[in-house]
Amino acid sequence: MARATIKSIAKETGYSVGTVSNALRGAASVKSETRQEIQAVATRLGYRVNMDGLKLRTNKSYRIAVLVSVSPDAAEEWEGVEFTRILAGISAALQGSRYEMSVFNVADIPDAMTTLARIVQDGLADGVIFSGTLHDDPRIAFLQQHAFPFVTMGMSDSKMEHAYVDFDSQAAAFDATARLVRLGHRRIALVNPPAELIYATQRQTGYEQALTDGGIPIDSALIFNGSTTARTGQNSFDALMRLPDRPTACICANEAMTLGVLSAAHAAGVRIGRDLVVISTDDLQLSRYFVPPTSTYYVPIEETSRLLGEYMLKALDGANPSETQKKIRATLIERQPDTPALHTAPTK
Template sequence: MVGGEDCATGLSLGHARSISSWPPPLARISRSEPNRMQRPTIKTIAQETGLSIATVSKALKHSPQVRPETRAIVVAAAERVGYELNMHGVQLRTGKTYQVAAIMTAPGPKQQEWEGVEYAQLLSGISWALEESPYRVSLYAVRSFEESLAAIRQIVSLKKADGIIVSGTHADDPRVRIMQEADFPFVTYGTTIHNDPHAYVDADNEQMIRRSVARLVERGHRRIALINPMSDLTYAVTRLDAYRHALEIAGLPFDPELVVHGRLTPAFGRESVLTMSRLPDPPTAYICANEASALGAFSGFHERGLVHGRDAVINATDDLNVSQYFAPPITTYFLPIHEPSELLGTYILRRMEGGSPESLQTLIMPKLIERSDDRVMPRG
């Protein structure tokens, strides 16, 4: 399918279990007796199980009114008789598409390969959460915030999906307003600041940065650099506010030369270190927003002749656990990407069932993994 001829590509992710939950289990059932003249129906399953036609119908539609053990009986009987669920007919009767649109910025051709790995794992987790439902994931790959905005307008106006999952939230996000005004079910991967309450899943960036700064201060650091995402993203704002607050609590001045914003690539991390390490009073610690920028920071260390643990240290946020293989391995706040991704899938199902947005809001605190002491070394 095409999610927008000039704005986004919609890809229906099917068949591979790790990528999609579509078609639902009953739609994939093949007939055990291919030469049977008459196609099995709901009535056939009712006769096979002794259940009422109404109960069988509800079980096939994943109705919450049917107990899991009853649905298991129906599924087993459907498999025995070779029942095939006519999803096209279900769509016509219900007016539903049975699709969840996942809108994500596609990695560019240069220096953004890391994002592709993260998006693949994110989609995998969402699909696992949808696996026992009749819904599938459709990926809308966009190249910019403007394209994601156009894609959402199209999906909402043409009802091309029953729910939307979107990432890369802004403090005041017009995409959120569009979906709220249309009363369209959605969940964001990331929070907003100025929008009305909505369903979301995110890392607890505020607590993570406060604790990270406090830990480094405790170890003697006074010049702590923040390598941050692009400034229009909500979590960049949250991280910066938490960083400034943590410095204030520690009695340290805020130095704008120790904060950089940009696309979190290895190249950005490298350039950030090359620039800040040349300051008259350079940082002794760098807090990177992801592993890609931390990898680039190591490259900057190498070019400048800096040694991790002697001249300065690098800490990072980590969702792929690759940083354990850095040489030396670095201290991170680790949040396995499957945790937020599976919650996103669970929450969009609840929103489509009518769950309130306020009851579907979760901040996950990443786990601190200390792989080095990170104490400041005396200079000179």
């Protein structure tokens, strides 16, 4: 049997040689259905790409670098749960293309910058995906300076457009705060990530906007910033409970922080749902198993991470950044009944 070629696959499928070639290299310009059809025929005919030769001809590595932040603190075990799901989604998006995923562990921004320099200068990958965008993010500036394709999990304040997938943190924080304001809460705490993160600013903006709309003055003592860990949740609860005018509700940036708040509240004898209402934001749905389970503003991490991979392929194919930007709105999952603030009446 003759060796399968692009021409024989084109003859078998009825598509042009150019379309077949683009489909076999995973080009985003070819519709997903067409790409899958052509790749299925190629597999049936036994088509094999000589990747070593292809890399030499194209001067490409056919690898996507994914930067994974690894905390130096071994106690911060929550990170691994989320990154595993993110990597699975990216990997699924790359299936059927010629690209493979390479994971680079980084401890902090200087480490990330060193790693990016190696990736770009040594040709270790053709594109980069990373999360946790910062104000004036040096990683973004470096990659833009070198015209190197990348996609971020999170928006940025860069003046140059780039590919990203983001969760609408501002809208989620606004909705959660407005919900509590309607229930009569006037002392609402926000347990937020470090202030240098873009989405921390977005969350605080949404929170403050809802308070202002409800005629409630903003009290900075009710805003607690820290790493997105259960330990931060515990520390924030302890600090908030020391206030002379304690909060009656608390909005947490993720489920790890929420778990810390619940644990500290239980130890202090504070009843969640009566003495303190807690709302979470996250994409793992682990909060359904918390005691008590909290209401959560949920974004499916599978969709988010899959889009990261899809947008990376499009960026590599030269797509306009406006075609590779998406902000995903969260869905409220109610696990607790609406609880009005004690001694106050819900607003209409």
